Amino acid sequence: MTGDGSLISNVSDTARWVAAYRAAESARPNALFHDPLADRLAGVRGRSMAAAAPRVMRNGWPVVTRTRLIDDLVMTAIREGCDRILNLAAGLDTRPYRLELPADFVWVEADLPKLTAEKDDALAAQTPHCALIRRGVDLADPVAREKFLDEALGSIGPAEASASKALVLTEGLLMYLDEHTVAGIAQALVRPEIAWWLADLTVGMKRTHSNTSMFVNAPLRFEPANGVAFFEDLGWHPLEIEHLLVNARKFGRAPWFLRLASYLPRPDPRKLGATPWSGVVRMRHHD
Numbered sequence: 001m002t003g004d005g006s007l008i009s010n011v012s013d014t015a016r017w018v019a020a021y022r023a024a025e026s027a028r029p030n031a032l033f034h035d036p037l038a039d040r041l042a043g044v045r046g047r048s049m050a051a052a053a054p055r056v057m058r059n060g061w062p063v064v065t066r067t068r069l070i071d072d073l074v075m076t077a078i079r080e081g082c083d084r085i086l087n088l089a090a091g092l093d094t095r096p097y098r099l100e101l102p103a104d105f106v107w108v109e110a111d112l113p114k115l116t117a118e119k120d121d122a123l124a125a126q127t128p129h130c131a132l133i134r135r136g137v138d139l140a141d142p143v144a145r146e147k148f149l150d151e152a153l154g155s156i157g158p159a160e161a162s163a164s165k166a167l168v169l170t171e172g173l174l175m176y177l178d179e180h181t182v183a184g185i186a187q188a189l190v191r192p193e194i195a196w197w198l199a200d201l202t203v204g205m206k207r208t209h210s211n212t213s214m215f216v217n218a219p220l221r222f223e224p225a226n227g228v229a230f231f232e233d234l235g236w237h238p239l240e241i242e243h244l245l246v247n248a249r250k251f252g253r254a255p256w257f258l259r260l261a262s263y264l265p266r267p268d269p270r271k272l273g274a275t276p277w278s279g280v281v282r283m284r285h286h287d
C-alpha cells in the first residue's frame with residue numbers, strides 16, 4: 001500500500017497489475033500463452049492489485065485477450081517482413097523472452113527509467129530469444145521521445161543499418177496519456193522506418209476506474225469519443241480492428257455476465273461516445 005492507501009502509487013505500478021493477469025493465464029491448463037516470468041515480475045503487489053480490480057475486469061480477460069491478440073499480430077508482422085519492434089511502455093512485458101523470434105531480430109523496449117532499471121535487475125539472469133535493448137525514457141516528453149526514436153530506429157545493437165519495416169507497439173499506454181500527448185505520439189511515429197503501429201484502445205471505462213480508489217494515482221485520460229477515427233484523422237489507416245470482448249468470448253475468457261453482451265451488435269469503433277469498447281488496432285500511415 002502507498003501512503004494514500006491505494007495499491008497503485010504511480011502509473012508504472014500498473015505494469016505489475018497486468019503482469020499478474022499474464023501469470024494467472026500462464027498457470028491455466030489451456031493457457032493462451034505462457035509467460036513463466038510474469039508471476040515473479042508481478043509480485044505480491046501485482047497479485048493484490050489484480051484481486052482488488054473492479055469486478056468487470058477482475059478475471060483479467062481484457063489483458064489476457066489483448067496479450068494473445070498482440071502476440072499473434074506481432075508474429076504476423078514478422079512474417080510480413082517486420083525488421084524491428086519498438087515496444088513503447090513495455091512495462092514488465094516479456095515477449096522477447098517467450099516468443100519464437102530470430103536470434104538477430106532487434107527488439108527495443110522503452111519505459112520510464114525507474115521501471116526499466118527495476119526490470120533490468122529482475123531479468124538480469126534471463127536470456128532473451130532475440131537482441132533486446134532497453135531504454136528508460138519519458139515518452140510524453142517530445143524531445144526525449146524523438147531522441148529515443150532516432151536511436152531505436154537507427155543502427156542500434158547488432159543492427160548495422162536503420163530499420164526499414166519497424167512495428168511500434170503501444171500496449172496499455174495511451175489510456176494514461178492526455179489527448180495532446182497521444183496526438184504527439186501519432187505524429188512522431190510517422191517516419192519512413194515505421195511500417196505499422198499496433199495499439200490498444202479503451203473507451204468508456206473512466207467511470208469504472210474512478211469508482212475505485214485503486215486507480216487514483218493512475219487515472220484514465222485518453223478515451224476518444226470517435227474511437228479509431230481519432231487515429232484516422234491523423235492519417236493512420238487501421239488494417240485490423242479486433243474487439244476485445246468478442247475475442248475474449250472466442251478464447252473462452254469472457255466472464256459469464258458479459259457473454260450475452262459479446263453477441264449483441266457491436267458498436268461502431270469510430271462512433272463510440274461513452275459506450276464501453278476496447279480493442280486492438282494495427283495501423284499503417286497513409287504517407
Ligand SMILES: C[S@@+](CC[C@H](N)C(=O)[O-])C[C@H]1O[C@@H](n2cnc3c(N)ncnc32)[C@H](O)[C@@H]1O
Nearest residue numbers: 012014015089090091111112138139140171172
Ligand atoms: C499498464 S502498463 C503496460 C505495460 C506493458 N505494455 C504491458 O502491457 O504489460 C503501463 C506502462 O506505461 C508506462 N508509462 C506510462 N507513462 C509513460 C511515459 N510517459 N513514458 C514511458 N512509459 C510510460 C508505465 O511505466 C507502465 O509500465
